[in-house]
Amino acid sequence: MKDLHLIGLVLGFFMVLLTGLGHVIIIKGQYHFGVKFWPLFLILGLLSVTASVFVKGALLSGVLGIAGFIFLWCIYELFEQEKRVEKGWFPRNPNSRT
Numbered sequence: 001m002k003d004l005h006l007i008g009l010v011l012g013f014f015m016v017l018l019t020g021l022g023h024v025i026i027i028k029g030q031y032h033f034g035v036k037f038w039p040l041f042l043i044l045g046l047l048s049v050t051a052s053v054f055v056k057g058a059l060l061s062g063v064l065g066i067a068g069f070i071f072l073w074c075i076y077e078l079f080e081q082e083k084r085v086e087k088g089w090f091p092r093n094p095n096s097r098t
Contacts, residue, residue, distance in 0.1 A: 011062045018070050026074055030081040031093050038075050045071030 029037060048068030052061045084090050 007059055007062070010059060011066065014063050015066050018067055022070050022074050022077070026077045026081050027090065030078055030085065031091070034096060035078050035082050038078050041071045041074045041078065045069070045075075 045068045048064045048071060050068075052064035052068060055061050055064060081090065085092050
């Protein structure tokens with residue numbers, strides 16, 4: 001058991017967890033704020049990717065790298081979510097000004 005390398009399983013778990021959280025954040029965020037908060041994802045993504053290069057430890061570096069690229073992917077998905085709302089696939093916020 002001590003010879004098992006579990007870093008791949010842990011990183012896989014964080015990939016699924018962060019991707020799922022990203023979907024929820026995109027749907028809820030677009031509903032409440034529209035697409036105007038995309039720069040937040042850009043900042044978080046760039047900070048996470050940059051931090052992943054400088055931290056010591058493969059696990060933390062991997063989690064930060066995964067998080068960074070998920071934040072950057074969220075920018076694309078946020079604008080795609082706007083299109084899905086326009087198509088009627090998701091509800092539009094009745095209080096939004098758009």
